[in-house]
Amino acid sequence: MTQRRAGDYRILHEAALRDHLAGLPDLAAVLGGEPASWSITEVGDGNLNLVFIVKGARGGIAVKQALPYVRLVGESWPLPLSRAHYEHLALSRQAELAPGLVPALLHHNEALALTVMELLEPHIIMRKGLVAATQYPRFVDDITTFMARTLFFTSELALSAADKKEGIAAFAGNHALCKITEDLIFTDPYRIAEQNRWTAPYLDGLAAALRDDMELHVAISRLKLRFMASPEALLHGDLHTGSIMVTEGQTRVIDPEFAFYGPMGFDVGAVLANLLMAYFASAGHERSPGERRAFEDWVLETVEKVWNEFARKFLDLWRGGAVGDAYPASLFAGEQGAARLEAERQAYMQRLFADTVGFAAAKTIRRIFGLAHNIDFELIENPQRRAVSEARAVRLARAMMVETGAFPAIADVTGAAQKLRDWHPEFATG
Ligand code: SR1
Ligand code: MG
Numbered sequence: 001m002t003q004r005r006a007g008d009y010r011i012l013h014e015a016a017l018r019d020h021l022a023g024l025p026d027l028a029a030v031l032g033g034e035p036a037s038w039s040i041t042e043v044g045d046g047n048l049n050l051v052f053i054v055k056g057a058r059g060g061i062a063v064k065q066a067l068p069y070v071r072l073v074g075e076s077w078p079l080p081l082s083r084a085h086y087e088h089l090a091l092s093r094q095a096e097l098a099p100g101l102v103p104a105l106l107h108h109n110e111a112l113a114l115t116v117m118e119l120l121e122p123h124i125i126m127r128k129g130l131v132a133a134t135q136y137p138r139f140v141d142d143i144t145t146f147m148a149r150t151l152f153f154t155s156e157l158a159l160s161a162a163d164k165k166e167g168i169a170a171f172a173g174n175h176a177l178c179k180i181t182e183d184l185i186f187t188d189p190y191r192i193a194e195q196n197r198w199t200a201p202y203l204d205g206l207a208a209a210l211r212d213d214m215e216l217h218v219a220i221s222r223l224k225l226r227f228m229a230s231p232e233a234l235l236h237g238d239l240h241t242g243s244i245m246v247t248e249g250q251t252r253v254i255d256p257e258f259a260f261y262g263p264m265g266f267d268v269g270a271v272l273a274n275l276l277m278a279y280f281a282s283a284g285h286e287r288s289p290g291e292r293r294a295f296e297d298w299v300l301e302t303v304e305k306v307w308n309e310f311a312r313k314f315l316d317l318w319r320g321g322a323v324g325d326a327y328p329a330s331l332f333a334g335e336q337g338a339a340r341l342e343a344e345r346q347a348y349m350q351r352l353f354a355d356t357v358g359f360a361a362a363k364t365i366r367r368i369f370g371l372a373h374n375i376d377f378e379l380i381e382n383p384q385r386r387a388v389s390e391a392r393a394v395r396l397a398r399a400m401m402v403e404t405g406a407f408p409a410i411a412d413v414t415g416a417a418q419k420l421r422d423w424h425p426e427f428a429t430g
Pocket of ligand 1: 047048070072180181184238372
């Protein structure tokens, strides 16, 4: 990693960014026209960084700069700029492994923690589209290709032990971002923490119940340990629907600043959890009963297809060209060996599915009781209606986390979600 010299970094506001870009001929050519004519708009609505859209006479670019603190909270919560280095590294790796599914990289300045990418237009953040009940026909194929290829090809199923360890080492320094996840997802929602919040007063009882629920504390702690101690593959690390930009015909995965080597189910579970939250939030957005049913059916169908297609593609890669150091071919010779290896692949996927179910549950609970919420629920204006949607999601999540074995297949998850669609928690009926 390039050494960052103290004093090299400064936050680039509009004028400084214009000067910086004007000094980069390749980018100036993409934009076209005189630098003074470029429009520069800060559009970042994420929790951590500055994001600018810059447009010139010829074209546009997206510029992301890491701040030395958590934007959502402020300077009281410092955060290393090195996350921009890991994000750039992950984006480069993902571009090789899943071409066309991440934004093209145009420029990176390590000292400024600044990355310039192609402008994705007319793409929108998928979460916004889901709130508006938009269906995305390409999503399943694209996201499952992205996950199957980035996870498989960075695991020992495809890599030598040495290359895998080099990969782990390259991302090992991103521990401050891992720590955010360890605290905000795997710890804080289950204890009193200053930054927790929920839809009060309706969910006060549920929040208190989470803090006393020992079965849940064991389950979340097991998941936390898996997150911390299972470097299976290079994860995106924050693969929610706010990290995916879409049109009806294209999907692009953005923002891998939480990338590190972790358990594969964490990425897959993130996608499924965010679809399930879109499903439960949908009832809270309807203006007349049932008006979003077609969308809700599509979401549940998408949940099933995401797992099924991911598993199919991952297994195809494994069956087709596994040259990694795990499962040496010489140990699985002949017909009997082939059959035993295939049984082992099925067992591997079953274990990965159980991880996915658990992590999806953890990802759901953190968005309802932790610091960082999502607009799926937050944009439901009436707090009681919001709480009803959230309570349904939490009921499913608790079951998924504590009774993971009761969900052996993805249809068990969608079936349980469907049953909860019209369930009314006590605070709504009393
Ligand atoms: C303090 S950062 C809060 C959340 O924003 C990111 O998108 C991650 O999900 C993180 O947990
Ligand atoms: Mg992000």
